[in-house]
Amino acid sequence: MNIELKRDGNGRIFSHVRQIWLHETPEERVRQEYLRTLVNEYGYSLGQIAEEMAVVERGSSKARADFLIWRTPEDKASGLKPLIVVECKADNVTIDQSTYTQGSNYAQYTGARFFVTHNHRETKYFKVDHARMAPNFDEIEDIPHADATSKEIDALIARLKTFKEDEFADLLGRCHDIIRNREHLDPAAAFDEIAKILFVKTGLERRLRQGHTRRNLFSTEFVEEQRKIYGDPVDTLFRETKAEYRADFIFQNDEKINLKYATVIAIVKELERYNLSDTSEDIKGIAFERFLGRTFRGEIGQFFTPRPIxxxxxxxxxxxxxxxxxxxxxxxxxxxxxxxxxxxxxxxxxxxxxxxxxxxxxxxxxxxxxxxxxxxxxxxxxxxxxxxxxxxxxxxxxxxxxxxxxxxxxxxxxxxxxxxxxxxxxxxxxxxxxxxxxxxxxxxxxxxxxxxxxxxxxxxxxxxxxxxxxxxxxxxxxxxxxxxxxxxxxxxxxxxxxxxxxxxxxxxxxxxxxxxxxxxxxxxxxxxxxxxxxxxxxxxGRLGIVLPEGIFNNPSLAYVREFVEDRAKILAVVSLPQETFMSSGASVKASLLFLRKFDEQERADFNAKKVAVQIETESKYADEITAACVRLEAAISAAKKSRDAVARKTAQKNLTTYQKTMNERIRLEARTLLKERFDYPVFMYEAEHVGITATAEADDNELYPNPRVPTNVDKTALELFREFEKDPTPFFV
Known part of the structure; x- marks a missing residue:
């Protein structure tokens, strides 16, 4: 049985479960569209579903679930516990932890084994373990279809959707080792092949999520079946996925997966149980870069910025x-x-x-x-x-x-x-x-x-x-x-x-x-x-850049610092621990430089003051320099008249040295005066714990508010900087 969305042309939408016409608010639209998904794609009958049903008494009001779903119509009629709770939100409402908690509470009240949170931005599926204390829910990859057997439901519950970054990094490492050991490729070439397969997998997962198809196309079972039709089914999928992004030149037109079929199957088997598209960005990103760091450390010279930084x-x-x-x-x-x-x-x-x-x-x-x-x-x-x-x-x-x-x-x-x-x-x-x-x-x-x-x-x-x-x-x-x-x-x-x-x-x-x-x-x-x-x-405009600390304190690089000061206001300098980049293979001690390029008014003000202090400093030494130059030039003239080449050369060198010395003195004094005239506060911070150890393990992090702020840190570097921006005065008392 399939159902269609029904509208009466007067701003109303039909509820197939309740058999009534309702005003089509954005919230109601999401609910009735998801009912269509439950019936048409998951196979549930209207007799298995209750809509807007009270799940618990709360004083004078009642909490109502958008949908409750039973295993069978008979279970519903007998008043048994439902299997699934569904909580829908309008698309202009962000689904967050409070929504997950609400869905969990409804599942707790009703005894349901699953709950769903849904709008068109995001759909997530959870299993509920009623033997655990709250919070007692875990995200999984899907909910059961209507004809799922008890064995299939148990298998679905066992397949957690998300995984930790260590597990993902290890998974990618295993795939990389399979390719290196079986194909004898160098690390970079092996990574290229993993990238192609990951590209195929994420493309298929998008289609899986958009179409709610029950069949996971990225599985050894599917690939083995398709091999009967295509000689190399994964490379065929790669060409199809590549075509979707043809305009982006991610891969060359003639590029293909260069692996033996047995190697491909081994990789698919490693990856098939994980959903990469819906895994947390933080987990995926940290794990991916950790894997890259392990793979390429010292081999192609690529260092990756740790996520806390x-x-x-x-x-x-x-x-x-x-x-x-x-x-x-x-x-x-x-x-x-x-x-x-x-x-x-x-x-x-x-x-x-x-x-x-x-x-x-x-x-x-x-x-x-x-x-x-x-x-x-x-x-x-x-x-x-x-x-x-x-x-x-x-x-x-x-x-x-x-x-x-x-x-x-x-x-x-x-x-x-x-x-x-x-x-x-x-x-x-x-x-x-x-x-x-x-x-x-x-x-x-x-x-x-x-x-x-x-x-x-x-x-x-x-x-x-x-x-x-x-x-x-x-x-x-x-x-x-x-x-x-x-x-x-x-x-x-x-x-x-x-x-x-x-x-x-x-x-x-x-x-x-x-x-x-x-x-x-x-x-x-x-x-x-x-x-x-x-x-x-x-x-x-604002700049945040990682730099080796030599840039900040090496005397020979003073010209670089002056170049920056002539073009931008330095907002902050944050010194990082020596070990920050060790997990990426770099031993250099680094700092973070934050600055804001002069706007037009600041540039004009700075340039005017720079010219003024230069003139002022030159004027200060003008008479002294004139007198000295007259004396030194006289010595040159005297040496010329006496035809004493050695004396003339010495006198000329003395003049050149004097002029060079005075020019540098004027430059330095003018620079010092300019800093006094164009003065502003700079936030300085030396961090000891930045969220990562030398071996890439998670560590305390004093840089910004997070669950691992050290106990002896009252305010993080970011919080202090925000206070400094508003009023730097207390920082200089």
Whole structure:
């Protein structure tokens, strides 16, 4: 038996369970649409379902479950315990822990073994263990279908949906070892094959979730069956999944899964019982990067920013809807993913508030009939839903996914990994490219970004022989036109800039590399990234960057610090423990630098003061310098007249040395005076515990509020920084 949604054209929707017409509020629409899923896709009959049924007395009011479902109509008629409780929410209501607790309570009251929380944003399934104290529920991958046997129900209960990051990291490690041992591939090539299979699995899981199909296509049983039709069913699935993302160039058109069938089956067997698409982003992200760190430590030189550091840095810069972010050394995409999640949560919460405010206003309007109220709520609901629909160009979520997130990585494996990682987290992958982070590409060019978050590679250098090649900057004419239309004149200017230096050293694009006789010298990669990030920021844009501590305290790098101070206000410097990056294979002690690029007014103020102190300091020494130069030049003239070459050379050297010494004295005194005239407070913090040990184990974390704040820490670094922003005075008392 199948049922269809029935509407009468007057703003009412039909309840098949209760056999009555109801005003179609957004809440009622979600409920009746999910009833259709329960009947048409799970196979339950209307005789097995009760709707809006009281589950417990609460004083003068009653708690009502959206649906109760029994194993059979006879069980329902006999008053036996139901099997499943369903709690529905309107799409403009965020399902959170309170919803899960409500569903659990209803299951507890009724004795149900399962409960479901549902709206179109999220559907989750839980098992309830009535022998346990509360909280006594665990998330699972699905609820039973109507014809499920007791054995199938027990098997479903045994399959927990989520798993811990250690388990996931170990799982990926086992898959990696299977490929290396059976196929004798190097670690990087083995990872590429795992990436393809994970890509297939997540694609199939999306289809499974959207269609509520009972058949798990990513299983050894299904693959063995399909082998009778296709010679290589997993590679066939890979081609189909790859086609969905053809425009994103995640994989080459001719790329295929290069594994023996027996190896593929072994990998599928390891992965088939886990649902990766619905596993917590935190668990998946931490585990994935932990696996990458274990696999590639010291082999391809890729270091990954620990999640607690990512979380802290993103929170410090406090992203908001409309901010455009870039990571020019994006690695596995950790910063971009967290930015996306944080802004998405803000958008959803704002939509929730907007709808609830409107709902309260309509409920308070006593002049409205129930039909009018339902009609108004449905209209407002539809408007808000459209603003959240990522498939509608121009919607809030579409803008976030397609116009606000950009990244690039010079390593093609990392660029691909970050794209896949973002797809699994909800999207934003379209702005991520395999490209040299120092060069303008597509939407990544100067003065474009509100926020830069990055952990650039340390220790390497950009050599004078690293030149801008045609392949680095060439794009097809149609793509060029697309970006010219999208970004206008600033993009054209950015393209002209890189085209002008084709064939020349990359460092010629920057000011920081020292130049000898007009030629650029070798420069540390992290130093060049500092300038690149400042260039990419809009006036007033914010930067969070991981840097080796030598940048902050090495006397020979004072010119780098002055370069930064001339262009931005330093907001905070947070020193990290030595072991922070050891689990990723890096032993360097690092700090986090947060700054805000000068806006137009600050830049004008700074430049004016810089000129003023320079003139003031030069004036202070003008008479002294004039007198000394007259004396020294006289000595040169005297030596020339006496034809004493040695004396002349000595006198000339004395003049040059004096001028150089006085220029440096004036520069340093002017710099000191400038700091006095352009003075502002900087937040400084030295952290001892940042959430990760040298062996990648979870540790106490004093950076931001979390369950593992050390007992001796009253306020975390983030909380102190927020207080400092409001009023730094108490910090200097």
């Amino acid at each position: 990512v979380e802290f840095m993103v929170r410090m810069l406090n992203p908001r809807e409309g901010d455009i972010v870039c990571d020019p050394a994006s690695g596995s995409g950790g910063f971009l993913i967290r930015f996306f999640e944080m802004v998405r949560q803000q958008i959803m919460a704002d939509a929730d508030r907007e709808y609830q405010t409107y709902r309260e206003a309509t409920e308070a309007d006593i002049s409205l009939t129930e039909a009018d109220r339902a009609h108004l709520l449905s209209e407002r609901y539809s408007e808000i839903q459209q603003s959240l629909d990522p498939s509608i160009e121009g919607s809030r979520m579409w803008k976030l996914s397609n116009r606000c997130i950009y990244g690039t990585d010079a390593n093609d494996r990392m660029a691909r990994t970050s794209k896949m990682n973002m797809i699994m987290h909800g999207d934003g992958h379209g702005g991520v490219h395999h490209h040299n982070g120092f060069l303008n590409v597509n939407g990544i060019f100067e003065e474009r970004f509100d926020i830069i978050l990055t952990n650039p590679p340390f220790g390497a250098s950009v050599e004078p022989t690293d030149v801008v090649l045609d392949g680095d900057i060439h794009i097809s004419p149609d793509v060029e036109r697309l970006y010219e239309e999208r970004y206008g004149e600033p993009y054209k200017l950015a393209r002209r800039k890189v085209n002008a230096v084709k064939g020349q050293p990359i460092a010629t694009l920057f000011q920081l590399p020292k130049k000898n006789s007009g030629k650029v010298s070798k420069v540390k990669t992290e130093i060049l990234f500092i300038e690149r990030c400042l260039d990419l920021l809009k006036p007033g």
